[in-house]
Amino acid sequence: MAEVGGMSFEQAQAYRRAVFDLVADPLNWKRPIDKTIEFSGDNVEEFLAVVSDAVCHFVGAKPQFEILALIDDNDPCNKVRVVSTGYYNIVGA
Numbered sequence: 419m420a421e422v423g424g425m426s427f428e429q430a431q432a433y434r435r436a437v438f439d440l441v442a443d444p445l446n447w448k449r450p451i452d453k454t455i456e457f458s459g460d461n462v463e464e465f466l467a468v469v470s471d472a473v474c475h476f477v478g479a480k481p482q483f484e485i486l487a488l489i490d491d492n493d494p495c496n497k498v499r500v501v502s503t504g505y506y507n508i509v510g511a
Contacts, residue, residue: 434471434472434475434476435472435476437468437469437471437472438472438473438475438476440453440455440469441453441455441469441472441473441481441500441502442476443504447476447505448504448505448506448511449504449505449506450501450502450503450504450507451473451477451481451500451501451502451503451504452499452500452501453499453500454486454497454498454499454500455497455498455500456496456497457496457498458496459496462485462496462498465496465498466483466498469481469483469498469500470483473500473502476505477502477503477504477505477508478505478508478509479502479503479507479508480502481500481501481502482500482501482502483498483499483500483501484498484499484501485497485498486498486499
């Protein structure tokens with residue numbers, strides 16, 4: 419089997435699914451995405467790249483990001499809004 423970033427294809431697919439599930443509509447993943455998520459850590463660019471990869475993989479469109487809060491002394495979490503057209507829109511359904 420081919421490897422993706424040091425992971426087997428199956429591992430990479432499971433990782434993308436887990437990340438995508440953070441932002442996808444839980445009732446129907448093919449609907450548009452508009453979700454605010456929180457994450458800890460200071461590497462915002464890396465986190466956004468991982469989310470972008472997952473959304474592109476499942477939806478076929480690049481998401482847009484709006485940074486709502488970054489780590490500081492008063493707020494230990496990063497918050498980002500993720501918006502993307504849905505799979506239905508991409509395939510014309």
